Amino acid sequence: MPVKSGLTDYQMTKLYHAGVTDAQIAEMYGISVSAVGARRRRLNLPRKRIAQQVNEALISRWGVIPDKSHHIEHTAKALKTYLRMRLGDSSVSASQRRTTDSWVERLKKRDVVVCYDPERVGGWYYRPRVASDERRVADWPASIPFPSVEFKRALDLPED
Structure with a gap:
């Protein structure tokens, strides 16, 4: 069962464009880095080196x-x-x-x-x-x- 983190697509996109890493988003919302990465990919947001x-x-x-x-x-x-x-x-x-x-x-x-x-x-x-x-x-x-x-x-x- 997925964890209800409170992270919306809008928040994810906003944090992504602010340069926040997957690991930092995961920590902020108490979810795994892989969950954040999956959400980012679902939103067509490429990894930003x-x-x-x-x-x-x-x-x-x-x-x-x-x-x-x-x-x-x-x-x-x-x-x-x-x-x-x-x-x-x-x-x-x-x-x-x-x-x-x-x-x-x-x-x-x-x-x-x-x-x-x-x-x-x-x-x-x-x-x-x-x-x-x-x-x-x-x-x-x-x-x-x-x-x-x-x-x-x-x-x-x-x-x-």
Whole structure:
């Protein structure tokens, strides 16, 4: 008998497009990874390697991936989409690109970087850019290694 997880097709699709991995969705809803994968395939949502790479990198930065309410915050979605775009994910929609481009322009105009604190309401916030941020869109301390050279480049703001 199937488990009633509360995960709707709409929620599954929304989380998928936010870059949440099958394993993270499974944990959020208390179901198996294979059940999430089966649902994703039934909805014709292909596995997203770049989105997984982005999520794993953000996990390495903040220690844990934000819970499901923090996952869908605008800032989290914009950051993930920006990184997916910079890493060459061709599945990012035109609408996602426009929204993310506007977000990047606001970051540049306000001269801020993205930060995450699980204790804050919403989790995500912005702080003024400091010299050690260089051109990155997100706070990334020197004590935490970058997952790859490509990912480090992806975190940079685009050239003007």
